[in-house]
Amino acid sequence: MSGTGLGDLERQQFAPHGKMRIGIAFGKSISGVWTMPDPETGEPVGITVDLGAELARWLGLPFEYVKLASSGEIIETANQDRWDVAFTPVDADRKKVVDFTTDYYLGDSTYLVHADSPFRSVKDVDLEGVRVLGVENTATIRSARRTLMNTTAEGLNSLEDAIERFRRRDADALALGRESLMGIARSLPDTRILDDHFHATGTALAMAKGKAEALELATQFIEEAKRDGLIEKIVLSHGLSASSVAPSGSRS
Incomplete structure (x- = not known):
């Protein structure tokens, strides 16, 4: 150019x-x-x-x-x-x-879940008592909160904190952009990314x-x-x- x-x-x-x-x-x-x-x-x-x-x-x-x-x-x-x-x-x-x-x-945003999780779609995540984490003040977590009717998404100040809590199983699902989740999943092998999404922009x-x-x-x-x-x-x-x-x- x-x-x-x-x-x-x-x-x-x-x-x-x-x-x-x-x-x-x-x-x-x-x-x-x-x-x-x-x-x-x-x-x-x-x-x-x-x-x-x-x-x-x-x-x-x-x-x-x-x-x-x-x-x-x-x-x-x-x-x-x-x-x-x-x-x-x-x-x-x-x-x-x-x-x-x-x-x-x-891009679109979806959830990373643990490999043994019963969740197969974003609708499955929306259950009372399910613990969802994301990064505060991002478009992704705002959209997750808009679409979750039966549970809430907790926002953390840094991506690193959210990843660590998810790794420790202090959460059932991690809400983030798909490409970011693909990179994270490579370092967290006992996880999988849901195929559908709750946000696209x-x-x-x-x-x-x-x-x-x-x-x-x-x-x-x-x-x-x-x-x-x-x-x-x-x-x-x-x-x-x-x-x-x-x-x-x-x-x-």
């Missing part, structure tokens, strides 16, 4: 402190939004790491990553001058806080409100990156399916 020129206003909106600060969800798996540490260097690895770097190159800006505990924390800090661009799943609540580009990734680049000019450029970048095959290349490089790349113009 060829780069683009920035005017003074766009430069100020993308990098008000000189570097573009890229907010990333830093955890223990890779998905359309989650990143994880490189086992040797500890540096973040994932789709949003690569996509953020490509955006900075396209804009001709220096950049740095801001590691946050979840997409929920990304949204919580949107107006605290912690980051300039970030990547999160889209939902109606988040649209009240930030503005989004078009989607770059489509797109993931997009987010910016604080009031940056219309920069948002327009960021949307242009996302659409060019889909059309030129860059996003597909990044997604495949992390072992995820090219079918998850959002189509041209997709908005959630």
Whole structure:
């Protein structure tokens, strides 16, 4: 992809402190939004790491990553001058806080359950007394709570805590995006992922409100990156399916 020129206003909106600060969800798996540490260097690895770097190159800006505990924390800090661009799943609540580009990734959320669990579908999980865990302030846990009629989902502050409690069998089901669960399941062999889902949405680049000019450029970048095959290349490089790349113009 060829780069683009920035005017003074766009430069100020993308990098008000000189570097573009890229907010990333830093955890223990890779998905359309989650990143994880490189086992040797500890540096973040994932789709949003690569996509953020490509955006900075396209804009001709220096950049740095801001590691946050979840997409929920990304949204919580949107107006605290912690980051300039970030990547999160889209939902109606988040649209009240930030503005989004078009989607770059489509995904669904479901449950990870123990291998000996009787649950075969998301409806089976919705029983009184079933213990469901997720990450607080994420689109996934909000959707789980909306769809669970007979039990409730407990949200924890970090993905690591949720995984550990599930591993200790202090929960019957772990609610998360499917791609994240696929990575987690590889380290938890006595588990399985339910085939159906309770939530599906797109993931997009987010910016604080009031940056219309920069948002327009960021949307242009996302659409060019889909059309030129860059996003597909990044997604495949992390072992995820090219079918998850959002189509041209997709908005959630």
